Amino acid sequence: AGLVDVDSSPTVEVEVPNPLLWERIPVCRAFMEADVRVNLPVMKTHDQLVVTLGVKNLKGVIPKPMKRAFHRRGVVKSILDLSKAVPVDLTLLDALVAMEGLGPSFGPKVRLNTVMASTDIYALDVVAAKAMGFNPYELEYLAEAARAGLLDPSQTIDVVGEPLESYTYKFQPPPTGEEFAPGIRVVSKGACSACHGTIHSVLYDLEQSGRLGEAEGSVIVVGSQAQVPEGLETTPIIMGVCQAHNRGKGVYVEGCPPNNDRVLEAIRLAKAQGQKP
DSSP states (O other), rough: OOOGGGGSSSSEEEEOSSOOOOOOEEEEHHHHTTTOOOOOOOEEEEETEEEEOOOGHHHHHHHHHHHHHHHOOOOOHHHHHHHHHOOEEEEEEEEEEOOOOTTTTSEEEEEEEEEESSOOHHHHHHHHHHHHTOGGGGSSSHHHHHTTTTSOOTTTOOOOOOOGGGGGOOOOOOOTOOBBBBTTTEEEESSSSSHHHHHHHHHHHHHHHHHHHGGOOOEESEEEEOOOOOOOOOOOEESSGGGGGGGGGGGEEEESOOOOOHHHHHHHHHHHBOOOO
């Protein structure tokens, strides 16, 4: 056995049966040719999907450009298509130390000392979501999966081993929509995890250094489908190559994703420009 870098390894085009968005998806050839395929996610909250579990973790077998394309076209239906295209023999969910709140990168740790496993990736995600204190069918991707016939909400899922109640914990949900941090507005649509992660990282660094107030009042626009709101009283920060078409509407930060220093500089410049006339 050996380690494989998905981003530098050959891919193979895999046909998606009954596609929702994608008829074919490039997948790491080594993964598709493996004798046994085990999916090893970590239980975490996620700022775009609320949770990231077995289904979301399948993105690990596709190259970065395709990951970004998933977000541009719609991440929910994209990961469902991926789950139909990629065969997985076992999903083993690491909930030894999970994450709540500002997931998937900067939230507080939650020690559950639990490992969950299933040959049915959707059954695992349903049970794991319940263990996190969420209604599975209020999560967009699982509701969409039910509508697509990928899981049956009326079907009883057998849980063996420790009873679900013994490791159920009410997770703090992630900040979603425009509620990234108090006093900071993020207008996001079609943004990938990399850009969202950069925003979280920048705000986290500012918070840890006691400088979060420097960003108060900032408006960050990110994602290929996001529109710059009209009537803003402050100069917005236009973030990433997917927003290049709006670069003249604020302080533009180039990159895919932009690095933290560039975003911090853009925040400083936008604040220096002050309120719009």
